Amino acid sequence: MSERIRRLEESARRIRRHALDMGEVQGQGYIGQALGVADVLAVVYGDQLRFRADDPEWPERDRFLLSIGHYAIALYAALAEAGVLDVEELETYGSDGSRLPMSGMASYTPGMEISGGSLGHGLGVATGMALGLRHQGNPARVYNLLSDGELDEGATWEAALACAHHGLDHVTAIVDVNALQADGPTAGVLRTEPVVEKWQAFGWHAVRVDGNDIAALVTAFDELREHRGSPSVLVCDTRIGRGVPFLEKREKAHFMPVEADEWQLARDALEASA
Numbered sequence: 001m002s003e004r005i006r007r008l009e010e011s012a013r014r015i016r017r018h019a020l021d022m023g024e025v026q027g028q029g030y031i032g033q034a035l036g037v038a039d040v041l042a043v044v045y046g047d048q049l050r051f052r053a054d055d056p057e058w059p060e061r062d063r064f065l066l067s068i069g070h071y072a073i074a075l076y077a078a079l080a081e082a083g084v085l086d087v088e089e090l091e092t093y094g095s096d097g098s099r100l101p102m103s104g105m106a107s108y109t110p111g112m113e114i115s116g117g118s119l120g121h122g123l124g125v126a127t128g129m130a131l132g133l134r135h136q137g138n139p140a141r142v143y144n145l146l147s148d149g150e151l152d153e154g155a156t157w158e159a160a161l162a163c164a165h166h167g168l169d170h171v172t173a174i175v176d177v178n179a180l181q182a183d184g185p186t187a188g189v190l191r192t193e194p195v196v197e198k199w200q201a202f203g204w205h206a207v208r209v210d211g212n213d214i215a216a217l218v219t220a221f222d223e224l225r226e227h228r229g230s231p232s233v234l235v236c237d238t239r240i241g242r243g244v245p246f247l248e249k250r251e252k253a254h255f256m257p258v259e260a261d262e263w264q265l266a267r268d269a270l271e272a273s274a
């Protein structure tokens with residue numbers, strides 16, 4: 001295994017560890033999703049994104065837009081791993097006066113580009129932001145992490161049309177396909193497959209990858225950033241609870257219950273899997 005991949009796998013493990021620590025603070029959090037998307041965030045922040053940890057407002061930074069505000073726990077973990085946030089601050093997660101509210105809000109948190117959570121708006125914001133950056137001659141790229149549940153939203157597809165129409169090849173959408181959304185299994189709520197073919201039909205360069213395979217993610221992101229002429233989307237199949245076997249096996253629920261005595265067991269299981 002290359003040094004690049006090994007380093008990113010260690011980073012992903014720390015992101016999971018940070019997320020478990022935050023989950024324990026509140027006794028809750030969208031920990032299943034955070035564990036599932038940790039590998040994607042490790043590759044994005046540790047390998048792909050151009051940013052300055054000590055200057056989150058740097059004008060030429062690549063923008064990472066989190067549509068899914070409830071994934072904030074995962075992004076805080078990644079921002080701590082990236083050095084944008086201090087690890088010690090994570091213990092304030094969700095507390096009164098904290099800069100780390102349980103749903104992501106741009107006005108609170110360094111590195112949080114948008115307030116997400118009203119689902120289906122991230123890609124529209126990304127498209128507008130990308131048009132603005134191109135108009136300014138700013139070389140920054142725009143990433144938008146959205147969920148498979150957000151593929152139910154009409155606004156997502158309207159943005160997909162506009163983004164392709166304007167040829168915004170500095171936009172990369174990342175779809176976290178964990179096959180689950182608030183109301184149940186994605187396939188049962190509203191069938192969105194075949195996902196890749198839909199994006200292609202909307203004029204996007206679309207690639208699908210195992211979102212828990214760091215080496216595959218690196219290869220795919222490298223290929224996507226070289227693509228020109230249309231926006232790109234990386235469809236990532238991820239597993240809820242990934243990295244903590246007893247949570248991977250737990251009945252799939254949008255809000256996974258974790259008992260008070262299980263957070264330490266989860267950290268132990270994560271370390272044992274190293």
Ligand SMILES: [Mg+2]
Pocket residue numbers: 147148149176177178179180181186
């Ligand atoms: Mg989902």
